[in-house]
Amino acid sequence: xxxxxxxxxxxxxxxxxxxxxxxxxxxxxxxxxxxxxxxxxxxxxxxxxxxxxxxxxxxxxxxxxxxxxxxxxxxxxxxxxxxxxxxxxxxxxxxxxxxxxxxxxxxxxxxxxxxxxxxxxxxxxxxxxxxxxxxxxxxxxxxxxxxxxxxxxxxxxxxxxxxxxxxxxxxxxxxxxxxxxxxxxxxxxxxxxxxxxxxxxxxxxxxxxxxxxxxxxxxxxxxxxxxxxxxxxxxxxxxxxxxxxxxxxxxxxxxxxxxxxxxxxxxxxxxxxxxxxxxxxxxxxxxxxxxxxxxxxxxxxxxxxxxxxxxxxxxx
Amino acid sequence: xxxxxxxxxxxxxxxxxxxxxxxxxxxxxxxxxxxxxxxxxxxxxxxxxxxxxxxxxxxxxxxxxxxxxxxxxxxxxxxxxxxxxxxxxxxxxxxxxxxxxxxxxxxxxxxxxxxxxxxxxxxxxxxxxxxxxxxxxxxxxxxxxxxxxxxxxxxxxxxxxxxxxxxxxxxxxxxxxxxxxxxxxxxxxxxxxxxxxxxxxxxxxxxxxxxxxxxxxxxxxxxxxxxxxxxxxxxxxxxxxxxxxxxxxxxxxxxxxxxxxxxxxxxxxxxxxxxxxxxxxxxxxxxxxxxxxxxxxxxxxxxxxxxx
Numbered sequence: 001x002x003x004x005x006x007x008x009x010x011x012x013x014x015x016x017x018x019x020x021x022x023x024x025x026x027x028x029x030x031x032x033x034x035x036x037x038x039x040x041x042x043x044x045x046x047x048x049x050x051x052x053x054x055x056x057x058x059x060x061x062x063x064x065x066x067x068x069x070x071x072x073x074x075x076x077x078x079x080x081x082x083x084x085x086x087x088x089x090x091x092x093x094x095x096x097x098x099x100x101x102x103x104x105x106x107x108x109x110x111x112x113x114x115x116x117x118x119x120x121x122x123x124x125x126x127x128x129x130x131x132x133x134x135x136x137x138x139x140x141x142x143x144x145x146x147x148x149x150x151x152x153x154x155x156x157x158x159x160x161x162x163x164x165x166x167x168x169x170x171x172x173x174x175x176x177x178x179x180x181x182x183x184x185x186x187x188x189x190x191x192x193x194x195x196x197x198x199x200x201x202x203x204x205x206x207x208x209x210x211x212x213x214x215x216x217x218x219x220x221x222x223x224x225x226x227x228x229x230x231x232x233x234x235x236x237x238x239x240x241x242x243x244x245x246x247x248x249x250x251x252x253x254x255x256x257x258x259x260x261x262x263x264x265x266x267x268x269x270x271x272x273x274x275x276x277x278x279x280x281x282x283x284x285x286x287x288x289x290x291x292x293x294x295x296x297x298x299x300x301x302x303x304x305x306x307x308x309x310x311x312x313x314x315x316x
Numbered sequence: 317x318x319x320x321x322x323x324x325x326x327x328x329x330x331x332x333x334x335x336x337x338x339x340x341x342x343x344x345x346x347x348x349x350x351x352x353x354x355x356x357x358x359x360x361x362x363x364x365x366x367x368x369x370x371x372x373x374x375x376x377x378x379x380x381x382x383x384x385x386x387x388x389x390x391x392x393x394x395x396x397x398x399x400x401x402x403x404x405x406x407x408x409x410x411x412x413x414x415x416x417x418x419x420x421x422x423x424x425x426x427x428x429x430x431x432x433x434x435x436x437x438x439x440x441x442x443x444x445x446x447x448x449x450x451x452x453x454x455x456x457x458x459x460x461x462x463x464x465x466x467x468x469x470x471x472x473x474x475x476x477x478x479x480x481x482x483x484x485x486x487x488x489x490x491x492x493x494x495x496x497x498x499x500x501x502x503x504x505x506x507x508x509x510x511x512x513x514x515x516x517x518x519x520x521x522x523x524x525x526x527x528x529x530x531x532x533x534x535x536x537x538x539x540x541x542x543x544x545x546x547x548x549x550x551x552x553x554x555x556x557x558x559x560x561x562x563x564x565x566x567x568x569x570x571x572x573x574x575x576x577x578x579x580x581x582x583x584x585x586x587x588x589x590x591x592x593x594x595x596x597x598x599x600x601x602x603x604x605x606x607x608x609x610x611x612x613x614x615x616x617x618x619x620x621x622x623x624x
Contacts, residue, residue, distance in 0.1 A: 015444040022448075026456055137592075141532070141585035143539045145559055146577035153570040246446075253451040257540050261563070272544055275459040283459045287452060294447040 004306060012299040019291045020072075024065050027284050055081075055281070068284070077285030082277060087285040091267060097167055098255055098266035101182050101189070105251050108190025109197055117201025118236065122225060124206065133202060139195035144254045148188040148261045155184060166263050185262045189254035193247060197240070204239040208232030241305050245298040252290060335597040342593030345528075348586025355399055356406040365393035367400040367553050376569055385575050388558075389565060394572060398579050400553035404542075405535050405583060408469055412534035413527060415473025420480030420523070427481060428488035429511070442481050450475035450537050454546060463546030465538075472537045476530035483526050487519040494518075521595050528591030532584045539580050555580050 035052040052058050056067060077087040116132050123129030168177040208214060217227035256268035274282040336342035371391035379386045385394040427438035454471035491497060500510045541547035542556030558576040566573050
């Protein structure tokens with residue numbers, strides 16, 4: 001296990017290295033002259049030169065990369081081109097919206113996908129199971145923006161509940177208001193992501209039904225459902241753990257869109273704004289944090305999977 | 317000796333399509349995909365109204381005649397806009413599908429069948445790339461070149477190609493260790509013959525399902541990115557753009573937002589269900605009759621004691 005953990009940790013570090021290089025190269029090398037790009041078409045050569053100087057673009061690429069990474073290790077993700085503000089502090093501020101939003105979304109997704117997914121597989125071919133699976137299929141196909149819009153229509157317009165948009169100025173100093181403003185965005189992401197997860201749970205359960213160990217358990221006298229619950233569900237749980245990393249990535253993507261729709265001042269909205277403004281140093285920092293987060297989640301998921309699946313432990 | 321082989325091949329091909337059609341999900345998926353493709357084709361030549369034509373006199377018309385789905389805030393016919401938008405959808409789905417196939421097959425084969433150091437490196441690379449969600453890739457490229465449909469197609473293609481590789485690779489590895497592959501190798505098949513005869517047919521279901529789902533993701537990504545302003549240019553008709561445009565009037569004219577959302581949902585649903593049905597039609601372990609603990613509906617209740 002220690003050996004596996006160390007190997008996996010090395011992979012994580014390698015992943016962080018590769019993704020940072022990829023981000024750096026895409027944003028620094030591919031655009032051609034980034035200084036020209038930033039200065040715009042009406043700029044004088046002196047202005048372009050000044051920008052180049054300020055960004056350290058006159059230094060060789062490896063030096064620029066090392067500068068950036070050294071900054072990251074000091075907790076300095078760079079600063080905005082337009083406002084000069086620190087990316088790190090802004091990210092920390094926006095995370096107060098996006099992290100709770102993500103946790104709430106994931107909780108909602110798990111809460112409704114696990115039971116409904118298993119039920120829809122076990123009641124396959126019956127009215128209830130079919131209805132559940134059709135519902136999940138339809139919901140998983142809904143674009144998350146549109147799901148949010150429909151929730152706006154249903155809640156705000158017809159029922160007159162909850163504020164339609166925004167996040168309270170007081171932030172988490174007003175926990176009730178903050179929670180309320182995140183509830184509908186989280187519900188939107190949670191329902192759509194949960195529907196996708198539910199399809200996965202359903203097919204994992206159906207696969208478990210066909211396995212020999214379930215048949216053997218049934219042959220030894222367990223009912224079909226008991227055999228499934230005793231021997232099938234642990235396997236379903238394991239497969240769910242393996243896709244949790246992807247679910248987290250899905251939630252981040254959902255947050256980017258949904259924060260835009262609900263005017264939430266989170267990391268997703270910040271990224272959209274910075275990409276639109278072509279604030280490349282900021283985009284670079286934000287992308288590194290997001291992909292780094294997904295990589296770390298993948299690392300944790302793999303370790304957990306290793307710990308709880310006995311077959312994985314033996315397969316070393 | 318070769319004739320019966322060809323014959324059985326053709327029959328299994330035909331049976332596969334027939335099984336697809338016999339599943340309600342497969343029928344639904346095929347019909348939706350056909351309808352969207354046909355709509356895209358027809359809209360090149362004919363739409364009820366000119367999609368870009370502004371007519372302030374009929375703005376926010378309710379669904380009825382002659383505007384079947386009503387009009388938007390500038391009096392454009394929503395049905396015509398949707399029909400024209402389907403072209404963008406088909407373009408993105410097909411383009412991304414082609415790129416994802418090429419990248420996915422190449423990476424999966426490299427990651428499963430080559431020398432240990434190479435396949436492990438490829439697997440690590442794939443695992444790293446998968447940390448970049450499609451939308452993030454698209455925004456990374458957009459921040460440099462600005463948003464466009466080409467950016468959407470490439471980012472979904474890359475993102476989903478990696479995804480396909482990740483799902484297909486372990487399947488290839490698993491099948492590689494199967495007895496029938498071993499038997500094939502033992503009976504003298506070359507690695508390539510073994511790949512074509514035993515490996516690819518066995519991972520094809522996984523692959524095709526992934527591809528169908530990937531195209532669904534492409535449709536969603538186009539809508540999402542166009543909504544954010546990184547996809548279709550405002551001059552192009554696009555379902556995502558239409559959503560963004562109608563969003564600000566959502567509390568006043570909620571009905572108009574319904575149509576582009578429904579169009580996206582049905583297309584994605586069709587592709588998803590088509591993927592599911594293909595999976596069910598090609599994977600014998602998933603087909604309904606094979607559930608060992610679940611008696612198929614309408615099965616013979618009194619099984620004769622001795623089956624001939």
